[in-house]
Amino acid sequence: MNTRIFQTTDELKQVEEAWEDLFRRAVISTPFQTHLYNQVWWSTFGGGEWKQGDLWVFAGYDHADRLVGLAPLFFSRSEANELRIIGSKEVSDYLDLIVDPMYAESFIEVLLSHIFQDETAGAKCLVLDNVQEDSPTIPLIAQAAQTQGVQFSQERVEPAPLLMLPSNMDSYLEQIGSKQRREFKRKMRRAADYPARISWRIEDQQEAIAHDIELFLDLMGNDAEKRSFLTDSMKDHFRLLAVAGTRAGWLHLAFLEASGEPIFGYLNFIAQNRVWVYNSGFDPDHIALSPGWVLMGYLIEWAIERGYDAIDFLRGDEVYKHRLGGIDRFVCRLTIEP
DSSP states (O other): OOOEEEEEEHHHHHHHHHHHHHHHTTOOOOOGHHHHHHHHHHHHHHHOOOOOOOEEEEEOOOOOOOEEEEEEEEEESSSOOOOEEETOOSSOOOOOOEEEEHHHHHHHHHHHHHHOOOTTOOOOEEEEEEEETTHHHHHHHHHHHHHHHEEEEEEEEEOOEEEEOSSSSSHHHTTTTTHHHHHHHHHHHHHHHHHSOOOEEEEEEEEHHHHHHHHHHHHTTTTHHHHHHHHHHHHHHOOOOOHHHHHHEEEEEEEEEETTTTEEEEEEEEEEEEEEEEEEEOOOOGGOOHHHHHHHHHHHHHHTTOOOEEEEEEEEOOOOHTTOOOOOEEEEEEEOOO
16 A cells, blocks of 8 residues: 655645545545545634644555545644644544545554654554544554554543434434423424514525624524633634535534524534534523524424434533434544554
8 A cells, every 4th residue: 555644735635636535435424524624624723722733644545546545633732742633622523534445454554553663753642532433443443553562542432412313203203202202392382382483594505604604603602611612713613614614515504583583503514414413502582492492393304304314413412412312322532552
């Protein structure tokens, strides 16, 4: 296997087409593995989560010079000589290597060999955050680490509930059980009877997204914890992601409105025939309506009508995710070191 290391944003731009081709046939392919998402994250260092870093994107090619493996990594200057995966770790829910299934084992062997046996890499450890617990790359990394005599550890970090969608709404309501079914219907009736007219919309048009992402950030800022999270750099991350994701056709904003004014919003990705619920914001003046439940109810019905197979609630153990039918899966942190 031939290998290359990309260390500049210009080099990453040149490999965009090959990256996206590899993404379409990769072992794991979520929105967080796209070239676009990685480019946005790197341009803001994860919205300022990382202050400094040096790109170190390891690429593997087959005999026909086709890209078959990518390890999108960077050297963290704040953590001396640690190689981390681009996207680490708070704003990216699922991270992984991007590899063709036919070449996954050999690519991972070459990657670890280069990091830990070639002095030019100079890494003291490799940390892969937010890898899905059932990722096929985990046993391959563990096996390669054992073969090469380096230490491998795996730590379960947090749940990421997934709601599998049936073919119709009646089946969904049966799926969540009688107690939650009654609660679901009660909240939706309350919305129908609310003094202000309740409506909802999806925004996925380029000409409107710059305006609507500001509405969404304002809603996010009503939560004290999110308000401290939304630094200027983090806001820039969301703005860039919204514009780029809308242009690519996989990002949309869903708003619940009272008399035409937004009172709750979900920022979602649409990819792999499912909805990925990335973040949310609310207006505290309408909290009695349970607006998050109501908007998610509309979204679930919308997704079922369009034949989507799942709603991925992404990381976090918020109660509503389970009450709406989400089943826990987990993400892990992998650490490989001499």
